[in-house]
Amino acid sequence: MSDPGIERRGEAITIALVDDQALFRGGIRMLIGSQPDLLVVGEASDGRQAIELAARTLPQVILMDVRMPVLDGIEATKAILAQADARGGDRPRIIVLTTFDLDEAAATAIRAGASGFVLKDAEPEFLLAAIRTVHAGNAVIAASATRELFEHFEQAPAAPVVPERFAELTAREREIFLLAARGLSNSEIAAAEFLSEATVKTHISRIFGKLDVRDRVQLVVFAFEHGLV
Missing domain, CATH: 1.10.10.10 (Winged helix-like DNA-binding domain superfamily/Winged helix DNA-binding domain)
Structure with missing residues (x-):
């Protein structure tokens, strides 16, 4: 469900929103739209739509819900990154959105290639900073929480x-x-x-x-x- 009338603003970071709750996507779109260096290029309500959206709009960052109908965020993450590798272009940075702190699904998504995770109830400023951080590729989002995920769910x-x-x-x-x-x-x-x-x-x-x-x-x-x- 991309927006064909949207205009790209200079060197803005392009973002795709993937979540099955339209109201949540609307709130995130408004938040991102308030930032001059960030631009939403499309939305999807399930993992299958997300794969098509990523191929069509080539977003630099994807906000990906973990649990969705049709195809979940983990499988969508794998498919989108594989799609980018097959194309030979840059991989999008994928931020997993989750409701739970110690979430095994989030850990699995990170193993699949996501660049980190953010809780859905995070402060707006944190989400905006997270988008810029993963786009720069130079930091771990919620590093301590990521570490706890692996300590909690995975034995060496x-x-x-x-x-x-x-x-x-x-x-x-x-x-x-x-x-x-x-x-x-x-x-x-x-x-x-x-x-x-x-x-x-x-x-x-x-x-x-x-x-x-x-x-x-x-x-x-x-x-x-x-x-x-």
Whole structure:
């Protein structure tokens, strides 16, 4: 249900809304519409519509409800990211919207490639900041909550196998990796390691490349799946 009459505003971050409650979507659309750097390019009420909407409008960020009729947010997330990979373009950043804090569905969506999750009752300012954050690709949304999700729902393997690519990290990069996996921000890592934030950003970028992870959410997933934290 995209809006054919909408005009793109300069370099605004393009956003798709996916939720089965029209009233909720309307409220989020009004909130986003109040921001000059954000632009809603379409809406969908279920996962199947979301896949079609993503292919048609190529949004940079998708706000995705977890529980919907026809196709849920987890399967829609997988399909949309696979669709982007097949096309060869940039993957959209997907923010999962959930009603519950420790939500196994949200954890599953993150494993599937979502860039984080936001509670539906979050403050409006937090949601706006979350959109800008995932678009920049440089932070984990609600990092402590993401960590709790994995601690709550996933047991580390008895004998975790550390991927060979982890051995490519330098000693300093491993230290920064572990701090980032625990949810520390760049400024917190810089203070802990007595480095500048610019240096931390450089290390984080190199870690992403060596581990073939897209962002800090995927870094957290990598760490927990391989028993590194």
